[in-house]
Amino acid sequence: MAGVTVSAVRKRYGSVETIHGVDFSIADGEFVVFVGPSGCGKSTLLRMIAGLEDISGGEISIGSRVVNDVDPSDRGTAMVFQSYALYPHMTVAQNLSFGLRMNGNPAADTERRVAEAARILRIEPLLDRRPKALSGGQRQRVAIGRAIVRKPEVFLFDEPLSNLDAELRVQMRIEIARLHSELGTTMIYVTHDQTEAMTMADRIVVLRAGRVEQIGAPLDLYDNPVNQFVAGFIGSPRMNFLAAESLGGGRLKLPNQGGAEIGLAAAQGLAAGQKAVLGIRPEHFAAAGQGNCDLHLAIDVAEHLGATSYLYANTKVGEPVVVQAAAVRSAHAGDRVAVSIPAARAYLFDPNGARRA
Amino acid sequence: MRSKSSRRFWRQVAIHAVMGPLALVWLFPLWMMAVFSTMPENGIFSPDIELLPSDQFWINFQALQAETGFLRTLFVSVMVALVSTVLSVMLTSMAGWALVRYRFRGKALVTALIFGTMTLPYFVVVVPQFIMVARDLGLSNTWFALIVPPLFNSLGVLFMRQAFSMMPRELFDAAQIEGVKEWQIFTRVALPLAKPTLAALAIILFLASWNNYLWPLLIASEPTMMTAPVALGTLIGVNRVSWASIMTGAVLLTLPMVIVFIFLQRFFMAGITTGAVK
Structure with missing residues (x-):
């Protein structure tokens, strides 16, 4: 397990800067939610931590290691995507084990890890099915399972519940919170839904237009917003x-x-x-x-x-x-x-x- | 008021009433090709037009074989079409993958150049290509000359680029984070998902190679390296045209394509409509 430190991180696309020198630290085992309106840079920030986007300036550390130039696969992170990103031509078991198999992990260990993830997420009966035969909630469970089998130091969630209906969202929210308490791993979760942020986070990072507006515990942000934007964003209906x-x-x-x-x-x-x-x-x-x-x-x-x-x-x-x-x-x-x-x-x-x- | 299903029925009747005769008009020459391939040479031009097959196919085939060594030319055609299809599908899918997956300096220019070649008529390319391969490289009448020059197919690159660009980027991101190597992402994730497009492209490329006449005519004049369409062409002489042999050869050339198309048409349709809608 490991914490994450983001120091003066910037992202430029050509002459346009979308992330303007962001700083924060996430403690080992903490559940942090990035929240903000569409286009505020929260997913970009997450993808930079994952290594899927290069950073234009600053430094990202995972544990004690600066990972600016480290390949995504060597950062000790696992990511769950909004679209689930399951391989449609593989069964659930093959989806879970794909990364391990491609990296030459011993077959017995791979099988054990898949079984363990399936048990944690209660998807054992689904292992032989293809993604198209699963419901949205089941697909998201498989996507989370694929992250679990990697035994990452940091879980990254990119709006994982956005495609689910309201009831399933509540159910999966509880599942993810349960998973966090069971695994105790650092989790970074991106959402534009402030209810998700308030209910799941140890701390929330509120972003606007590539800048951090405020960082704090959910109720701190609710009770003591530093500005009108945070006050309006946290709380439903809004202030x-x-x-x-x-x-x-x-x-x-x-x-x-x-x-x-x-x-x-x-x-x-x-x-x-x-x-x-x-x-x-x-x-x-x-x-x-x-x-x-x-x-x-x-x-x-x-x-x-x-x-x-x-x-x-x-x-x-x-x-x-x-x-x-x-x-x-x-x-x-x-x-x-x-x-x-x-x-x-x-x-x-x-x-x-x-x-x- | 007429019910919805009855209106649908009459609409279907009207469509079939128009499309049925059209299909017959289109099929008629093919049917006559098959009929002529079973008739003796003098029967083809008899004033009484025969619409049903006769029993001369085997005799016509023997004459064709004697005149052109048709089986050998068929073997050359099959080899050229198979090898060039496999190689071309590999090359074009790799090129399409590179254009979708990687950001590199000059990518827009490279893309424009590749697709720009589609606007060049083949006849503009074929002469310099012939001079280069035959005169400069001295490769006339070789497998290399028959197979390699037509391999680089910008339509195939366009096809595959389109297929890969429609796949969700997250699939590849997920694999990348899992430590899957780039080559494995291509072969284990992207290519299996592009199967319908690959099948359609393979059919198109196989057809193009199978029917290619001009390039093999220019580059392979020796009987041992002649392709079947070129061999059939030799039957059209100044003084004599062996129509029965030509029709027999044409049937033999058409048959494999009909079979391939019947078995793979669902892929073909899926492939050519790829990208038409979201």
Whole structure:
């Protein structure tokens, strides 16, 4: 097993730089998730760690070894792809053993490793089938099995659950978490799904446009986002962002929400007239009168999921507000409701997105 | 209102009503070739046209063999077609693989040059090729001259490049991470997945070699190295044309291709439609 260190890593395609000097360390046995919107460079970063993409600058170490120029097969990594990448003309057993056979591994050891991986992933009955005869979840299990038989120091997962339906995704998420606790191997997992990131990761690396925005434990990112991007990306539904204008003395006016006012400690340093963005998570609204700033909402869409309800409101004023409310089961589109923002739950950001503490 | 299945039935009837006679028109010359191959020389031009086979095939074949040494020329044709097909499939698939798999300086130029040769008419190439092989290298009437020059086939490279480029890149990435050598990725992963295209390409290349007339005519004039189509060509003389022998030879030349096509047509269709849709 081994940790991974990425120092000042850059990636350029011709004159275009897509990864701009990324730094972080992953401890031995840690489960780290790279998360970010499409095109942020998370898969490129993973492929650079795997050795499938050359790096244009910086250094990548696995364990104590710099692997910049090491062949992908000698890095001690195994990768699981979004498309499963199973060899369609081989059976499951042949898929699992292919790499070992091609590298001249003794047949008895290969057989033992395949049997062990099949046992861990509960795919023994599938060993003689071809990939086309497997369901999506079974294919993904085989893909993970192919990684396991290599006994890698680091597992790399590139959006492995994206092609599965919602129910299977939850199931496989649990399987992968179980696998991590069973094997204790370092795992790096790429996803654009922040629910996967929050539920599986020891730490999350949030990426945007080839830069690391924040690294931390899932709840740290949720509670203390360093900027508006992270605040918006972590949490589902995403945080509400309301335009705010300082009135001086720590008080803010919300011009798009009927001119409601709120006092925030984070707004103390703002001069009167200065613009800012107030953030409030959908689940943090209080009942009207119980917070520090009441908002009057015209509901556009109400989603009742049973355990909770989501109200999508104020779309017409150009600044939509989403409210998560377990107790508002009777609200419907067209209704008007009042909710309140508790100052202690509100976040304040500069217009450039930086958090004001 | 007529049901959907009845409309489908009448549409099928209409299609068959048009396509059936067209197929007969197309098959008629082939049928007559087979019929003529069984008739005596003087019967072919008799005013009463015979539409059914006669019993002279074996006699016609003996005459053909006596005039051209046809079995030897058939052997040369088979050898040339088989060896050149195998070698050409190997070369073109390796070239296609290189164009898909590797990034190298000048790749776009190399690709353009290879495919640019497709725009050159064969007749522009054949004379300098003949001068080079026959005069400069002195290789007339050799297996090398018959087999090697036509090997480098840009259509084959295009075929294989297309087949490989449609395979998910992750398959090769996965193999690479597993420590599978590049040659093994090519032979154990890429080629087995390209089987339909390989089969279609093999048929096309075999056909092209089997039917090739001009190059073998120029480069192999000695009877021992003559191919079957060239041998049939020698039966068309200034004063006399041996039609019965020609038709017999033509039947013998056509038969293997019909058999090959019947057995491999599913690969052939899969191959030529490869890349048409996602």
